[in-house]
Amino acid sequence: MNKKLAIISTHPIQYYAPVFQLMAQQSELKVFYTLGSNFSSFDRGFNQYIEWDLPLLTGYAYEFIENTSKNPGTHHFKGIINPNLNEQIKIYKPDAILIYGWAYVSHLNLIRYFKGKIPIYFRGDSTLFSRSAKWKTFFKKPFLKWVYRHVDFAFYTGTANRAYFEKYGLKENQLAFAPHAIDNKRFFEDRHTEAESLRAKLGIRSDEVLVLFAGKFDVVKSPLILLRAFIELDLTNTHLLFVGSGPLELKLKAKSKKQKANHNRIHFMDFQNQTEMPVIYQSCDLFCLPSLSETWGLAVNEAMASSKAILVSDRVGCANDLVKQGKNGKIFNYMDFEDLKNKLAYLCSDRNLLSSYGTASKTLINSWSLDEQVKHLLQIITNEPKK
Numbered sequence: 001m002n003k004k005l006a007i008i009s010t011h012p013i014q015y016y017a018p019v020f021q022l023m024a025q026q027s028e029l030k031v032f033y034t035l036g037s038n039f040s041s042f043d044r045g046f047n048q049y050i051e052w053d054l055p056l057l058t059g060y061a062y063e064f065i066e067n068t069s070k071n072p073g074t075h076h077f078k079g080i081i082n083p084n085l086n087e088q089i090k091i092y093k094p095d096a097i098l099i100y101g102w103a104y105v106s107h108l109n110l111i112r113y114f115k116g117k118i119p120i121y122f123r124g125d126s127t128l129f130s131r132s133a134k135w136k137t138f139f140k141k142p143f144l145k146w147v148y149r150h151v152d153f154a155f156y157t158g159t160a161n162r163a164y165f166e167k168y169g170l171k172e173n174q175l176a177f178a179p180h181a182i183d184n185k186r187f188f189e190d191r192h193t194e195a196e197s198l199r200a201k202l203g204i205r206s207d208e209v210l211v212l213f214a215g216k217f218d219v220v221k222s223p224l225i226l227l228r229a230f231i232e233l234d235l236t237n238t239h240l241l242f243v244g245s246g247p248l249e250l251k252l253k254a255k256s257k258k259q260k261a262n263h264n265r266i267h268f269m270d271f272q273n274q275t276e277m278p279v280i281y282q283s284c285d286l287f288c289l290p291s292l293s294e295t296w297g298l299a300v301n302e303a304m305a306s307s308k309a310i311l312v313s314d315r316v317g318c319a320n321d322l323v324k325q326g327k328n329g330k331i332f333n334y335m336d337f338e339d340l341k342n343k344l345a346y347l348c349s350d351r352n353l354l355s356s357y358g359t360a361s362k363t364l365i366n367s368w369s370l371d372e373q374v375k376h377l378l379q380i381i382t383n384e385p386k387k
Contacts (some may be wrong), residue, residue, distance in 0.1 A: 217246030
């Protein structure tokens, strides 16, 4: 049965738009963007304005909903207030609603209003990794259980996300897997010549190991711990590349300049847009994401699709799903700096090992695709009887 689907999302996102485009080929849908049409492209994590160079508003129907928040944004609960959202949904007359995230005034109001009227499907990637103050924890569990009572069904991204949903009251018959995915095909494409050119430009020989960190330079992503480990190990024939921007940028660069012995082996590149990222990944041998807390880590998907070995902390949401120790990478204990150093040293000691891990990564990530995600989403949504 083909159902008419309303999708609720904050704003066009480079990882979600391809999902909507694929779903629109197989079902009738409309995406309602709640941040409004005048949302700022300023990214707080990257600390700069970003205009993605991929088409995010083609191939599916959408509507920008007026946002009357005095301080619009996705960084706080009152950043999205849409007085007309529920009415616009009623005018559209969907058979089902798929909502991405609840932690905004309008999103929470919507699931409360339509509960029992239209089936509510939920997509989010939260985990239990983040730590809250004790007084917050005391109120958090009953509050989140109350929130998720308004959800009929949730699609979990992986094992860590499923554990989160189960803790806050969703039952087994309310949960289904829909793999967190990126457009693998863009990263499968051979950009080897450009990648070799980039290495040469940075002064990295073909027989040397390049470790890559790509993302936001902030405390949560924890690039400083990777820099410290690299400096202390002082590995020969090994380079470290930071790609991105953020509040820790000046500190990272200052610390790297102090290292006279290996400063020329620590490199920085500014934020790179989506079409350039396959070249960045393919230029490296090992991708490292040492985050203190990461709901998933789609950069890992991208690196794996680029045939790269992986090193992540055990606080990265995708770790237990995508990183198979001894097959395509290593997972280190985020509280154990020596564990990070030991595993980084081990991986960087053998470029042939990194190559074999990279081959395994590409094989593993093949089933974590947008096609698989859309198939799982639509199987559940279209088979659910109307209420």
